[in-house]
Amino acid sequence: MTIRYAILGFLSWKESSGYELKKIFEDSPYLYWSGNNNQIYKSLLQLQKAGLVTYKTVHQDGAPSKKIYSITKKGQEELKKWIMTAPAVPEFKKPFLIQMAWADILSKEELKALFARYEKEIETQLNFQKEKYDREKDWPNRSPRETFLWNMISVNLMSTFQSELAWIRKVSQQLSRFEE
Amino acid sequence: MTIRYAILGFLSWKESSGYELKKIFEDSPYLYWSGNNNQIYKSLLQLQKAGLVTYKTVHQDGAPSKKIYSITKKGQEELKKWIMTAPAVPEFKKPFLIQMAWADILSKEELKALFARYEKEIETQLNFQKEKYDREKDWPNRSPRETFLWNMISVNLMSTFQSELAWIRKVSQQLSRFEE
DNA sequence: TGTCTCATGTAAGGGGTTACATGATTCC
DNA sequence: GGAATCATGTAACCCCTTACATGAGACA
Numbered sequence: 001m002t003i004r005y006a007i008l009g010f011l012s013w014k015e016s017s018g019y020e021l022k023k024i025f026e027d028s029p030y031l032y033w034s035g036n037n038n039q040i041y042k043s044l045l046q047l048q049k050a051g052l053v054t055y056k057t058v059h060q061d062g063a064p065s066k067k068i069y070s071i072t073k074k075g076q077e078e079l080k081k082w083i084m085t086a087p088a089v090p091e092f093k094k095p096f097l098i099q100m101a102w103a104d105i106l107s108k109e110e111l112k113a114l115f116a117r118y119e120k121e122i123e124t125q126l127n128f129q130k131e132k133y134d135r136e137k138d139w140p141n142r143s144p145r146e147t148f149l150w151n152m153i154s155v156n157l158m159s160t161f162q163s164e165l166a167w168i169r170k171v172s173q174q175l176s177r178f179e180e
Numbered sequence: 181m182t183i184r185y186a187i188l189g190f191l192s193w194k195e196s197s198g199y200e201l202k203k204i205f206e207d208s209p210y211l212y213w214s215g216n217n218n219q220i221y222k223s224l225l226q227l228q229k230a231g232l233v234t235y236k237t238v239h240q241d242g243a244p245s246k247k248i249y250s251i252t253k254k255g256q257e258e259l260k261k262w263i264m265t266a267p268a269v270p271e272f273k274k275p276f277l278i279q280m281a282w283a284d285i286l287s288k289e290e291l292k293a294l295f296a297r298y299e300k301e302i303e304t305q306l307n308f309q310k311e312k313y314d315r316e317k318d319w320p321n322r323s324p325r326e327t328f329l330w331n332m333i334s335v336n337l338m339s340t341f342q343s344e345l346a347w348i349r350k351v352s353q354q355l356s357r358f359e360e
Numbered sequence: 361t362g363t364c365t366c367a368t369g370t371a372a373g374g375g376g377t378t379a380c381a382t383g384a385t386t387c388c
Numbered sequence: 389g390g391a392a393t394c395a396t397g398t399a400a401c402c403c404c405t406t407a408c409a410t411g412a413g414a415c416a
Binding site: 002005006009012013015021030031032038053066067079080082083085087088089090091092093094095096097098099100101103104105106110114117118121122125140142143144145146148149150152154155157159160162164167171174175177178 | 182185186189192195210211212242257259260262263264266267269270271272273274275276277278279280282283284285286290294295297298301302305307320322323324325328332333334335337339340342343344346347349351354355357358
């Protein structure tokens with residue numbers, strides 16, 4: 001379960017409550033989970049049972065109590081071990097390709113429209129990406145090298161969508177060869 | 181559940197048994213499911229209950245009986261309806277980016293090694309891709325346009341990995357700026 | 361003798377999602 | 389009065405994966 005390591009990573013940067021982690025997951029595009037309660041609160045419980053994190057309960061007035069989690073020494077070791085393991089193969093799930101596989105039953109207008117829709121969808125995603133990148137200023141940059149790493153993560157996400165966009169545009173363009 | 185539509189698609193091309201479908205899913209990279217029994221046999225059952233497919237049992241000697249599934253008229257209509265719906269956003273899951281996010285704790289040698297591993301992994305995936313593309317000859321090509329669509333699917337998968345490869349190479353190269 | 365192919369199916373469990381539940385405060 | 393924010397948690401359900409089960413014939 002990679003999500004536990006993603007949480008461990010964040011806690012290695014700064015201690016947080018489940019609620020804060022939830023928000024981070026919700027709007028970090030490279031953290032590809034939805035950030036729902038079930039996952040985060042359960043993961044924190046498991047991490048705590050495994051001795052990789054601890055928490056202290058902080059009482060607030062005018063707001064509910066919260067549990068501030070922080071990483072343990074064992075957690076830090078476990079994190080480093082994981083970072084150095086062989087990277088997993090990235091997963092690409094594109095239901096659109098399955099639509100395309102059987103799209104020859106569509107008329108040329110219908111096909112054109114389908115491609116145009118996908119192009120718009122990818123453009124939208126790319127813009128979301130850019131917006132998020134511009135908004136984020138409070139990421140870890142404890143060293144120039146760390147800042148570089150985080151920039152490259154953003155570049156990766158954007159170039160993934162850009163590559164998809166270039167592809168669908170080429171497909172749309174080449175489709176015209178089959179028209180008359 | 182997209183897998184049911186993927187199955188419907190194949191059955192719209194030619195009737196098949198669950199066993200045959202399983203093999204198709206196992207080595208079609210754009211069909212991003214593992215192609216395990218549970219999924220395929222259950223999906224076929226659901227499709228059949230919904231009246232989108234039917235089957236006839238074929239007895240063989242020297243081999244177990246099999247169920248040959250074929251698409252119904254209702255199934256064809258359902259498939260066309262789905263193909264014309266708004267394409268879903270592609271999903272990209274890259275655990276490597278999470279490793280990278282916290283990789284500043286590594287030494288330069290360790291970081292270099294991590295990047296080199298990822299590069300090799302992507303190269304391997306790209307080669308798998310190419311091999312499969314070269315091997316596949318018995319795909320639907322009932323019209324030049326259909327052949328074009330299937331070629332573009334392969335191009336998509338390859339360019340996705342190529343884009344990832346270009347990115348990791350650039351990252352590796354730029355990393356040298358932080359060395360001394 | 362052991363493994364591979366053909367062929368269908370089940371069991372168990374992990375991972376992920378949405379929705380529900382509570383309860384105070386703040387903002388419109 | 390109603391929605392949003394803070395904060396933690398549970399329930400129900402779907403999807404997906406690995407592994408198990410059966411049983412015949414082919415091949416080394």
